[in-house]
Amino acid sequence: MHVIEISDLTRDYGQGKGIFRLSFTIEEGEVFGFLGPNGAGKTTTIRHLMGFLRPRQGSCTIRGMDCWRQAEQIQKDLGYIPGELALFEEMDGREDLTFLQRYRGMTNAGRAPELMERFELDPRGKIKKMSKGMKQKLGIVAAFMHSPRTLILDEPTSGLDPLMQNRFVELIREEKQRGATILMSSHMFEEVERTCDRIGIIRAGHLVALDSTQALRQRHVRSYTVTLESDAAAAAFARDFGGQAQGNQATVCVRRSLEEIFLEQYGQEVKE
Amino acid sequence: MNKTLYGRELKKSWRLLVIFAAVLTMYIVMIVSMYDPEMAQAIDKFQELMPELMAAVGMTGNSDSLAGFLVSYLYGMILLVFPMVYTIIRANGLVAGYVERGSMACLLAAPVRRTTVACTQLLVLLTGEVLLLGYCTALECAAAELMFPGELELSCLLGLNLGLLCLQLLIAGICFFFSCLWSDTRYSLAFGAGIPVVMYVLQMLSNMGGKLEGVRYATFFSLFRPQDWIDGSSAAWWGALALAVGAALLYAGGIAVFARKDLQL
Structure with a gap:
């Protein structure tokens, strides 16, 4: 119940x-x-x-x-x-x-x-x-x-x-x-x-x-993949920003705070 | 009834009751002491000189007995208006005041029914009323016995004040009903005070007699006729019964309205 x-x-x-x-x-x-x-x-x-x-x-x-x-x-x-x-x-x-x-x-x-x-x-x-x-x-x-x-x-x-x-x-x-x-x-x-x-x-x-x-935050995770000139540079980039490197590409996630999520939800009416 | 709430509200009534009792004490003692068969003749002179004005405030007819004298001086205005003002002030605060301030939320966010809250507040109002009029009765009796032993018939006085109580209970019904109906004290006060005051003014007009006498059918004040109680006529009892029934209907209506209404708390 x-x-x-x-x-x-x-x-x-x-x-x-x-x-x-x-x-x-x-x-x-x-x-x-x-x-x-x-x-x-x-x-x-x-x-x-x-x-x-x-x-x-x-x-x-x-x-x-x-x-x-x-x-x-x-x-x-x-x-x-x-x-x-x-x-x-x-x-x-x-x-x-x-x-x-x-x-x-x-x-x-x-x-x-x-x-x-x-x-x-x-x-x-x-x-x-x-x-x-x-x-x-x-x-x-x-x-x-x-x-x-x-x-x-x-x-x-x-x-x-x-x-x-x-x-x-x-x-x-x-x-x-x-x-x-x-x-x-x-x-x-x-x-x-x-x-x-x-x-x-x-x-x-x-x-x-x-x-x-938890899910609300996950849903608003944005990931970006950057291509760099060398594998080493990509590994260094991934290390610096807490992402993952694959070849000369590095993928990093940007987690937005709940505050940003709320503000977006609250403000939708204005944008519509 | 919730005993805790009842006790708290009675404590709040107390100060106001003492003030009203003090004012009424002054009037009652003063007026009883003024009784003097010779003086009564002077009053009759006044009545001859300005009959309308004297009649408006209920000073009519025989003031040759102490009871008649009291009816002329106390039951035309003082004992009608002062308890009425007490009722208006108190009834307004008992329900509408709480709703307007929002503290009704504290009373309803507890395992207490709305009908229980309304009944308790009503009982507080009625307790105050009975205490005030009971005190007046005892005081009139005591003052009369002290100053003019044997002049005032107790049964006559009790009947008179029973009638007065029924009138005040109806006024309490009106004030309580509007206090339950409106969530805004501006309106609860406008109706709760407005209706009894207008009715009283109509009563004054009808007392003046002449063409205006018919106005008495438009006001419930005419259901309480002190002279009927002194004469011992059965009309007095019917009037009291009508007032009491009206009061009971208003109480039930107020409680029902409060139990069903939306509260923006």
């Missing part, structure tokens, strides 16, 4: 906005990178998964449960970081976490203390006065504290400094080890490259690429 299954999901907001016939699945224990330019439909897709929006056409399920009708059951075992984090501004950080624990029906603090330590989060002080990064950390703790098996993370590292981004990547890797299934949208290419098994790229509401991180 697929952990997350989206089939034929459509939501037309008019003027080309929305998502159109979106279909993909995420398997148990997989970390799925969900990428795309701003306004491509990532958050709309996530809102359907969270049961905030009712599918007008198509369906989406998490662990076999309908995202709209069985949202409450799904949420028992799901962690969520919203793209635009809106916390209870009038509370202080500790109150917020305690409230959410009780509200969820947790009997203890779960992983909250450990996570707060890991992200160096000081939960004292009103949330209203916290920096963007602090709020984001609070959002991370709230999403992971009940050790959910499914995680939906909408730009989870926005506002975090590079050190904390690193710690987040570590956390994701540990969660993967633990067996969690993760859908993560992000604009940080490096982060995606380091954590995701598979990547889906969405543009203007359509899925334009869906493949493993």
